[in-house]
Amino acid sequence: MKITFTAGLVAGILGLSGAALAQDAHTWTVEDEFDNVTFAVESAIMDAGLVVDHTSHTGEMLERTKADVGGTMTIFTAADIFSFCSAKVSRAVMEANPANVQYCPYTVFVYERPETPGQITVGFRDYPAGEMDMVEDMLSGIVTEALGIE
Template identity: 55%
Template structure:
């Protein structure tokens, strides 16, 4: 019984860790060009941007206050939005899919690095349709569609 419990915990931990790995795309485009492309790609899907989190600015602004010494990002923004139709579809299958809404795509650039765009992955099953939507938006934002 103890072995079974440990195996179950290890499998669950592996699934959680796997679900946390983001999908990212690097580009030579400027941060501002990627942001422009992302905004257009979201709007082209008929979606509304609910919120933009300027995470990079916040981290830099509070760096000294929290004892940080490293500039993590030159710029980093997270765009939050939702699809009423797709959200309803996945929540009718499993109401606990509410935890994934709104959906987020980030654009970030580390000092001296390329701009990257990406999103968190979702569990297998109905949430893969949301992941496909996010992938199509991220790819369109940098001209990979």
């Protein structure tokens, strides 16, 4: 499995214009089947002792509603977002700053673009430096476990 890691802008990843608002993200790209990667991500979340609260099938929703909203472009071949929380990590970051509640639940996204079939991107958003580093460490651990990265 070929793996590439980048910490870049989601806007750049999605090919959006520079005028678009962008959220920094940590991403890894692997060559594999979408279903294999989503299974590995979900398994890694559960192996970390966490429960997936919700899986958002964002790619399916965007494709299903494309004509309804005047869209013409197929953005993703497939795209899922896994939402979950960690009682231990959440407690630590929220004891440090109760406003960190805004970041929970945490998410890991997985997507495939139509122009790059078989190249699956996995990632999570960038959080503010400081106490939220603990969240990024947890999410990095989940992603690297899922992708078999040492």
